[in-house]
Amino acid sequence: MVAVEVPPIEVRGVELPRGETAIIVVDMQNDFVRREGKLYVPSAESTVKPIIELLDRARSLGVRVIYTQDWHMRNDPEFRIWGEHALAGTWGAEIIEELRPLPDDFIVRKLRYDAFFGTSLDYFLRVNGLRNLVIVGTVANICVLHTAGSAALNWYNVVLPMDGVSALTDFDLYSTLRQVSFLYKGTITRTTDIKFT
Amino acid sequence: MVAVEVPPIEVRGVELPRGETAIIVVDMQNDFVRREGKLYVPSAESTVKPIIELLDRARSLGVRVIYTQDWHMRNDPEFRIWGEHALAGTWGAEIIEELRPLPDDFIVRKLRYDAFFGTSLDYFLRVNGLRNLVIVGTVANICVLHTAGSAALNWYNVVLPMDGVSALTDFDLYSTLRQVSFLYKGTITRTTDIKFT
Amino acid sequence: MVAVEVPPIEVRGVELPRGETAIIVVDMQNDFVRREGKLYVPSAESTVKPIIELLDRARSLGVRVIYTQDWHMRNDPEFRIWGEHALAGTWGAEIIEELRPLPDDFIVRKLRYDAFFGTSLDYFLRVNGLRNLVIVGTVANICVLHTAGSAALNWYNVVLPMDGVSALTDFDLYSTLRQVSFLYKGTITRTTDIKFT
Amino acid sequence: MVAVEVPPIEVRGVELPRGETAIIVVDMQNDFVRREGKLYVPSAESTVKPIIELLDRARSLGVRVIYTQDWHMRNDPEFRIWGEHALAGTWGAEIIEELRPLPDDFIVRKLRYDAFFGTSLDYFLRVNGLRNLVIVGTVANICVLHTAGSAALNWYNVVLPMDGVSALTDFDLYSTLRQVSFLYKGTITRTTDIKFT
Numbered sequence: 001m002v003a004v005e006v007p008p009i010e011v012r013g014v015e016l017p018r019g020e021t022a023i024i025v026v027d028m029q030n031d032f033v034r035r036e037g038k039l040y041v042p043s044a045e046s047t048v049k050p051i052i053e054l055l056d057r058a059r060s061l062g063v064r065v066i067y068t069q070d071w072h073m074r075n076d077p078e079f080r081i082w083g084e085h086a087l088a089g090t091w092g093a094e095i096i097e098e099l100r101p102l103p104d105d106f107i108v109r110k111l112r113y114d115a116f117f118g119t120s121l122d123y124f125l126r127v128n129g130l131r132n133l134v135i136v137g138t139v140a141n142i143c144v145l146h147t148a149g150s151a152a153l154n155w156y157n158v159v160l161p162m163d164g165v166s167a168l169t170d171f172d173l174y175s176t177l178r179q180v181s182f183l184y185k186g187t188i189t190r191t192t193d194i195k196f197t
Numbered sequence: 198m199v200a201v202e203v204p205p206i207e208v209r210g211v212e213l214p215r216g217e218t219a220i221i222v223v224d225m226q227n228d229f230v231r232r233e234g235k236l237y238v239p240s241a242e243s244t245v246k247p248i249i250e251l252l253d254r255a256r257s258l259g260v261r262v263i264y265t266q267d268w269h270m271r272n273d274p275e276f277r278i279w280g281e282h283a284l285a286g287t288w289g290a291e292i293i294e295e296l297r298p299l300p301d302d303f304i305v306r307k308l309r310y311d312a313f314f315g316t317s318l319d320y321f322l323r324v325n326g327l328r329n330l331v332i333v334g335t336v337a338n339i340c341v342l343h344t345a346g347s348a349a350l351n352w353y354n355v356v357l358p359m360d361g362v363s364a365l366t367d368f369d370l371y372s373t374l375r376q377v378s379f380l381y382k383g384t385i386t387r388t389t390d391i392k393f394t
Numbered sequence: 395m396v397a398v399e400v401p402p403i404e405v406r407g408v409e410l411p412r413g414e415t416a417i418i419v420v421d422m423q424n425d426f427v428r429r430e431g432k433l434y435v436p437s438a439e440s441t442v443k444p445i446i447e448l449l450d451r452a453r454s455l456g457v458r459v460i461y462t463q464d465w466h467m468r469n470d471p472e473f474r475i476w477g478e479h480a481l482a483g484t485w486g487a488e489i490i491e492e493l494r495p496l497p498d499d500f501i502v503r504k505l506r507y508d509a510f511f512g513t514s515l516d517y518f519l520r521v522n523g524l525r526n527l528v529i530v531g532t533v534a535n536i537c538v539l540h541t542a543g544s545a546a547l548n549w550y551n552v553v554l555p556m557d558g559v560s561a562l563t564d565f566d567l568y569s570t571l572r573q574v575s576f577l578y579k580g581t582i583t584r585t586t587d588i589k590f591t
Numbered sequence: 592m593v594a595v596e597v598p599p600i601e602v603r604g605v606e607l608p609r610g611e612t613a614i615i616v617v618d619m620q621n622d623f624v625r626r627e628g629k630l631y632v633p634s635a636e637s638t639v640k641p642i643i644e645l646l647d648r649a650r651s652l653g654v655r656v657i658y659t660q661d662w663h664m665r666n667d668p669e670f671r672i673w674g675e676h677a678l679a680g681t682w683g684a685e686i687i688e689e690l691r692p693l694p695d696d697f698i699v700r701k702l703r704y705d706a707f708f709g710t711s712l713d714y715f716l717r718v719n720g721l722r723n724l725v726i727v728g729t730v731a732n733i734c735v736l737h738t739a740g741s742a743a744l745n746w747y748n749v750v751l752p753m754d755g756v757s758a759l760t761d762f763d764l765y766s767t768l769r770q771v772s773f774l775y776k777g778t779i780t781r782t783t784d785i786k787f788t
Contacts, residue, residue: 004368006199073500077352077521081382106467111514112350113380120505120512127471127746142380146350149343153309155274155718171201175372183310183339185278270697274718303664308711317702317709324549324668352521398762400593471746475776506744507774536774540744543737547703549668565595569766577704577733579672 006174009181013193014159021196022064022130023055026115026137026144028099029069031085031092033138038085038092043166044138048098050163051136054191055099061196064130066121067101068143069093071109078112113143116150125156132157134194136164141172148180158186161194203371206378210390211356218393219261219327220252223312223334223341225296226266228282228289230335235282235289240363241335245295247360247388248333252296258393261327263318264298265340266290268306275309310340313347322353329354331391333361338369345377355383358391400568403575407587408553415590416458416524417449420509420531420538422493423464425479425486427532432479432486437560438532442492444557445530448585449493455590458524460515461495462537463487465503472506507537510544519550526551528588530558535566542574552580555588597765600772604784605750612787613655613721614646617706617728617735619690620660622676622683624729629676629683634757635729639689641754641782642727650693652787655721657712658692659734660684662700669703704734707741716747723748725785727755732763739771749777752785 028051031037033044055065070086071093072078079085086093101107108119115121125133133156135148144165148158160180167173180186225248228234230241252262267283268290269275276282283290298304305316312318322330330353332345341362345355357377364370377383422445425431427438449459464480465487466472473479480487495501502513509515519527527550529542538559542552554574561567574580619642622628624635646656661677662684663669670676677684692698699710706712716724724747726739735756739749751771758764771777 001205002203002371003200004203004371005366006201006368007366008198073518111517114346114350117350118514118517123505123512124467141376146346149311149346153311153314153343169202169204171203171372171375174199174201175368175375178368178372179338270715308714315711315714320702320709321664395599396597396765397594398597398765399760400595400762401760402592508740508744511744535770540740543705543740547705547708547737563596563598565597565766565769568593568595569762569769572762572766573732 007178007182009177009188011162011188011190013195014187014189015195015197016132016134016159018061018063018196020129021132021134022066022125023058023134023136024066024068024115024147025051025099026068026135026147027070028096028137029086029092030094030096033096039082041138041166041168047136047138047164047166048096050161050191052098054136054161054164054194058196063196064128065102065105066108067095067105068108068110068115068147069095070143072111076111114146114150115143116147122154132159134159134161136161138166140165140167140176145176145179148184148186152184152186158184159189159194160186161189161191164191204375204379206374206385208359208385208387210392211384211386212392212394213329213331213356215258215260215393217326218329218331219263219322220255220331220333221263221265221312221344222248222296223265223332223344224267225293225334226283226289227291227293230293236279238335238363238365244333244335244361244363245293247358249295251333251358251361251388251391255393256299260393261325262299262302263305264292264302265305265307265312265344266292267340269308273308311343311347312340313344319351329356331356331358333358335363337362337364337373342373342376345381345383349381349383355381356386356391357383358386358388361388401572401576403571403582405556405582405584407589408581408583409589409591410526410528410553412455412457412590414523415526415528416460416519417452417528417530418460418462418509418541419445419493420462420529420541421464422490422531423480423486424488424490427490433476435532435560435562441530441532441558441560442490444555444585446492448530448555448558448588452590457590458522459496459499460502461489461499462502462504462509462531462541463489464537466505470505508540508544509537510541516548526553528553528555530555532560534559534561534570539570539573542578542580546578546580552578553583553588554580555583555585558585598769598773600768600779602753602779602781604786605778605780606786606788607723607725607750609652609654609787611720612723612725613657613716614649614725614727615657615659615706615738616642616690617659617726617738618661619687619728620677620683621685621687624687630673632729632757632759638727638729638755638757639687641752643689645727645752645755645782645785649787654787655719656693656696657699658686658696659699659701659706659738660686661734663702667702705737705741706734707738713745723750725750725752727752729757731756731758731767736767736770739775739777743775743777749775750780750785751777752780752782755782
């Protein structure tokens with residue numbers, strides 16, 4: 001068994017202009033967040049409360065909210081990797097009750113890890129002048145990191161609150177934080193340390 | 198200082214059909230591989246010999262070779278993150294002498310970490326029926342991993358020989374191997390354990 | 395007023411392998427096909443019957459059916475060009491009753507003319523091995539042609555049955571047929587001259 | 592032989608802010624512009640002088656100049672449609688002497704009709720804040736129109752000076768003007784009626 005040292009990661013507060021910022025809630029669906037789900041991420045449950053509080057605060061200030069939703073066809077080739085999950089139209093693919101989207105939220109149904117891949121997310125963000133993306137949800141080093149990566153390549157400003165993302169191992173969580181801070185010069189923070197101006 | 202346990206990663210031999218396989222040599226340019234380079238990766242030097250031997254063997258069997266080359270304009274916004282590097286037309290942007298491309302190799306000049314981003318790499322691979330990608334070069338968790346990620350999302354089969362990739366820290370190397378094996382179901386191997394059939 | 399000569403366009407029958415072919419029904423929505431619609435295309439009505447017959451025949455042979463659906467947000471920038479139309483969730487955005495999709499059909503909601511732009515259409519086609527696209531619907535030189543163009547650039551084989559597409563002027567219809575046959579080497583045909591093998 | 596009436600097309604002058612505008616010179620390469628070229632467009636020759644004068648004026652005011660260059664590999668699948676042309680590294684692929692790019696111009700090598708397809712053109716334009724694109728060159732309804740179409744879908748403002756584009760038939764030229772003005776709400780103008788402010 002190997003253990004490695006994690007390079008230092010700065011955690012700090014951040015201020016974001018409300019009209020140019022969106023919260024992206026990644027894959028908080030029954031299959032990932034519920035014990036009965038097909039790809040249960042145990043630590044996802046503890047992120048629900050911080051995400052709810054962040055969304056409440058954001059919405060009250062007019063910050064846009066975007067949800068990603070893994071949404072697979074029958075016989076999706078991704079099932080060869082993960083088994084069947086987030087099958088279109090099933091309970092498992094639904095966003096969890098507590099985080100149910102509101103009518104004005106934008107929902108991105110995606111087929112792969114990256115919420116920019118084969119979707120209109122980039123178009124939506126550009127057209128609406130949204131340049132800062134607070135990304136929360138699960139799984140940290142899978143759909144959260146892939147989405148953060150594409151965002152960064154397109155020069156969106158990425159903000160990742162540690163208490164709003166969940167992973168299957170500590171290693172995976174740290175590698176997500178490392179990539180976002182070191183490669184993308186994104187901000188690692190906590191949900192309560194984000195101020196909308 | 199934090200240390201974390203690395204999830205187990207399988208290392209194994211692999212056989213690849215020569216006509217459907219390409220080697221992608223990522224960013225083996227003076228600025229990254231030479232001590233005088235602007236973003237020197239010390240461990241890159243030790244990968245040169247394994248890469249040369251892999252390329253010799255691949256070429257003798259008709260396996261296609263592709264190079265990526267970071268290629269930045271003056272005032273490229275990426276310089277805000279890394280400082281000026283791989284400036285178009287400079288010595289630092291040249292591929293190192295020992296790995297100089299041959300006339301039939303395909304060279305992908307790229308502006309960001311991902312060799313699929315804003316390039317014709319996907320088109321070239323599709324048109325030529327290349328489905329298996331052996332990715333070597335530097336930096337493991339930056340351009341190598343981003344290229345591997347886009348390849349995987351498009352269902353290319355990713356093969357990563359550990360002795361052919363280099364990183365700035367052990368953590369970064371392990372997180373690359375973890376992402377490729379766990380998320381992309383790619384193969385982690387050694388250059389000498391790749392057999393072209 | 396200017397009149398120009400139309401370059402000759404070949405119209406011919408075609409045979410397509412059923413397992414590798416999809417019919418794409420473009421934007422046959424109330425706003426475009428109904429007199430009460432917001433962007434009524436008078437000639438669209440006459441295409442409904444040929445499309446129904448083509449779909450019946452295709453489905454009975456296991457040919458995949460794909461629908462595109464223009465689907466706009468409030469304040470969509472495209473409304474500056476065309477006025478409000480195909481607003482998400484409204485009657486105008488619904489596919490017309492006679493062509494209502496079946497549960498196994500694939501529906502592509504799109505924000506702009508091209509059904510490949512910001513959608514998972516290319517991914518769906520690749521994953522399902524669909525290489526031949528019979529494109530019908532409206533408007534010929536807008537969403538039909540843009541979709542045919544992106545299909546062709548990605549080397550899909552485009553088949554356009556004249557009796558299944560509609561335009562606002564004869565000029566627009568001819569320019570669509572010209573582009574598809576001359577630039578994309580697609581096949582101009584009639585719905586009844588398509589044979590699925 | 593069929594003749595059709597061309598819908599009316601408005602031709603008008605336009606003012607463009609110099610710092611947010613680029614001229615895109617499409618495929619003015621020996622194979623297309625020279626009688627000895629492999630895909631000679633006879634009317635291209637008459638566009639050279641207006642393009643030179645436009646570029647001189649633009650450059651003197653600091654307007655960016657971009658060139659596209661068709662650039663094909665051996666055995667490129669496009670040769671099945673057009674025969675071999677614009678082969679990488681040959682005389683035919685060179686931009687014509689009179690329009691030779693200057694060191695600060697941006698050159699986009701492209702594999703297909705659309706200069707946005709598999710290239711970094713969109714990235715370059717975004718990063719440099721260029722929102723208005725004056726498109727000249729050849730062939731009107733092929734590479735010029737495809738490039739204009741992708742530009743428009745991404746909400747660039749397209750300006751097309753009639754005396755700067757060439758086509759193989761009058762019909763093709765008119766269909767280009769129609770698509771740009773009707774679908775993209777671009778401006779049809781003359782090179783001398785473009786004012787940089």
